[in-house]
Amino acid sequence: MTMPAADALLQVTDLASGYGRAQILYGVGLELRRGEVVALLGRNGAGKSTTLKTLMGLVRARQGQVTLLGRRIEGLSPFRICRLGLGYVPEERRVFAGLTVMENLEVARRPARTGAPTWTPQRLFELFPNLGRMRERRGGEMSGGEQQMLTISRTLMGNPLAVLLDEPSEGLAPVIVDEMARAIAELKREGLTILLSEQNLRFATAIADRAAIIERGTIRFTGTMAELFANTEVRDQYLAV
């Protein structure tokens, strides 16, 4: 086993989980260093969402450790994990349909956190100019892409140390995908640490520093994006490209 890097923000070791009698994750290991973007890549059904849900405590870890800044978090409730600084944007967009953009952001506001960027609606509107033009619009009256941006913004209002983004480009129109990529790159420049799951290799390549490939609940490859590109065998075997 490799030693954890000194600057590891999130360290995942030998993680197993599943649903009922079905085991889905088998000994997943991952490391997220401060300020980096890591893409968790894999085909549909490979275990990407389950990995993120297990890190958030939404699916119980049956084995293994999850360490956030040196503190063990596996076994804590999703609420506690969120309060400790791990933000989560699920696949299905979650906005309050009856609340306006501004209200959706205000209800998610949390105190500033040492070691993490501090977000305000104003700063988020710079990140997502679209949202700034529809502050009074209700969540239920927005497009899928706009709801996705609002969901990310709501998560950021908690001033997380790191965010887990589950397939942020999924189901978005190409022009919105580009806007999302630009926003995530901007978040990285702000110093946010990001773990995102993706099936879209092009999208991941545009923003990630490193990739981990998951297949049938096991990590099959970890390396830089350049290493992944050089490895056609791994790409052909585990990714639908």
Ligand SMILES: Nc1ncnc2c1ncn2[C@@H]1O[C@H](COP(=O)(O)OP(=O)(O)O)[C@@H](O)[C@H]1O
């Ligand atoms: N709530 C659930 N109950 C039972 N099986 C599930 C549930 N959610 C996902 N699975 C199964 O777990 C496996 C991994 O799914 P998932 O983590 O959603 O993959 P991905 O996000 O990579 O597409 C799949 O076989 C899927 O059918």
Ligand SMILES: [Mg+2]
């Ligand atoms: Mg998924």
